[in-house]
Amino acid sequence: MRLSDIVHMAGDYVVLGIGAVVAAALILGLGYGLVYRKAMKGTRTFSKVQLLFAALFLIYLVVLAGATFLGRAGIGYGGLSGQGLFRSYLDAWQHFSTVEWRNLILNICLFIPMGILLPLVFPGMRRFFKVYLTGFLVTVFIELFQKISGRGVMEADDILNNTVGTMIGYGLVMLVLLGIASAGKKNNQQKPMKTIRNGICLQLPLIFTAAAFLLIFTIYNQKELGNLAYRQILPVNMEGVTVESKITFSDQTQNTWIYRTKTGSRQDADQMAESFFTALNTEIDETRTDPYDESVLYWSADGKYSFWVHYAGMTWEFTDFDLLETESATELSGEEAAQLLGSYSVNLPAGAALEADGTDSYRIKARPSADGSSTFGGEFRCELTKDGKVKSINNHLITYTPYRSCGIVSEQQAYEKLQQGYFNDPGEVLRITVLGVDMELAMDSKGYAQPVYRFEVRMDGSGEQEIVIPALERQTGEDAIE
Structure with a gap:
């Protein structure tokens, strides 16, 4: 899920939470005024600050429910369980994907409000073990519910991340409360040092978490090469296999070669899409451009074409939606198909030859050589019409430039x-x-x-x-x- 989608979903549940606050205020207000104050002659009152914190806590609970299971209806995970503690961190390290690291950090941040609001709404819960335990039990309940209902995957890392988030939130709010309490007791000379010590201790979860992520990203940035998704840190269980x-x-x-590949940016993708649409006598519809974390989807101004660019390797896909139902051409030679693509400003790598693959498409499938020369590899597939037009192109050919030799x-x-x-x-x-x-x-x-x-x-x-x-x-x- 993209960050913009997450923000949009959170906004929807904030609105729902505000509605829940209004409904709760009406119901509890009537009960407080008619039953507690008049019928029971109660005298207890609530400050505006207490009511504000309670309202924020209710909104947060609605957002939390939406993020963890309400927004996952129909996904059908079937009560799956994760693969053990730190498995998601190992996966994130292997792929070193922005999306995976972002999700881990968001999982921690999701429970920071829990640690902040619990001591504010319930003054009796200002002991750290009460807040820590509550955060732990809430996330265990959520994970068990996800497993039983099939609306998510039960993962030990989620329990860890959410509990750490609760601890961080508690440390932040108690630092403020301790500061306020200390400022109100100026005559006690020993209080400031004790407050400082307590404040530092409460920040240890935040300090350790920040240090851990900083260490991970520092080690990665110091590495010459990136991480391979295929390189397993821990082996799978081969017992009985x-x-x-x-x-x-x-x-x-022996020795072989490592190659560089091009990793583009949003600006590179914009230029590629603009050039492609210009060749088709149209332009980009900026209002429909849909950016993702590792790619971006463009639409033409007339709505006929889509052009999807992936930053890794600058591969791309093109679709002409007006031609999807037309009959495909299969009688063209590879040279004729290449000439037709040239009219769309699509130039194939030198030495690449299109061939009909028997499924209404023409394709190139190539393995890069490992002799230290510039080469290309991957797959190119296109579908053409009998009247000389292009229905779709999937260009997953990647150009490889030699970087250095290596032992294998x-x-x-x-x-x-x-x-x-x-x-x-x-x-x-x-x-x-x-x-x-x-x-x-x-x-x-x-x-x-x-x-x-x-x-x-x-x-x-x-x-x-x-x-x-x-x-x-x-x-x-x-x-x-x-």
Whole structure:
């Protein structure tokens, strides 16, 4: 979910929360005035500040319910559970995706208001263990409800993050309350130092959390290369799993190349979309441009075309919605199809040849070479009409520029990593049969293409699948090309 979508959803639930406050005020106000004050002759009153904090707390609870399960109706997770403590952090480290880190931080921030408002609404809950325990129990209830109802995934990391958020919020509000209390007792000379010590202790959750994230991002920024999604820090459980091979593996290590790939920006995407639409005698409809975290979707001013650009590798997709129902052309040669694409200002890489794939499309599928020369790889697919127009294009071809040479592990060493379980969890499986192995390039989180071994396997006798094992021996080296 995009940040703008999260903000929009939160705004909707804030409005709903305000409605709940108004309804509660009417009901409780009538009960207080007619029953408590008149019938029961009660004398207790509430200050405006108390009522304000109570209203804010009710609004927060509505937003919390919306974020954790009300807004997830119909998703149907089926009562799934996560994979253990810190699993989401390991996944975020492997992909080093802005979205994953943002979600972890938002999970912490979601419960900061809980820690702030509990001591303000309920003065009897100003002891840290009461607030910490309440935050923990609330998030456990939410996770259990998600598991039972199927409206989310029960994860230990959510419980951890939410509890930490409660602790941070409590520390912040108590720092303010301690400061106010200390200012009101000027005659006690020992109070200021005690207040400072208590205030610092209450900020330890915030300090440790900020330090942990700072350390993670500092280590990542100091790394030469990015992280590979295929590089597993912890192995999957291989107990009871038989791994066998139909082929023999080389035990020779060798050198190959790491490549750079282009990672674009929003400005680069804007220029690409503007150029493409100009070739079609139209322009971008700025009111419909839809930015995502790692891509952006454009629409033409006449509403006929969409153009979706992905920053990683600057790959893109184009669709002409007026032509989707027209009959596709399959009788053109690859050269004729390439000429037709040229009229749309789409130029194919040198050496790339379009071929009909038997499914009303023409495509290029290429593996990048690993000889240290500039190369390209990926897939290009287009669908054309018989009257010489383009229905759609999926351009996932990526240009690779040599960066530096590197040492890689042997096929045998990679196979041993597979046997040990250092690959993406395949789920429940009893037998893995290796049918073949090849070397390819895989893009890391910093836009470098690293060598990997791609094992062709069959799991429990089912259809052919792939297991990818990183091949890089080290992340430092010479021969960098400037």
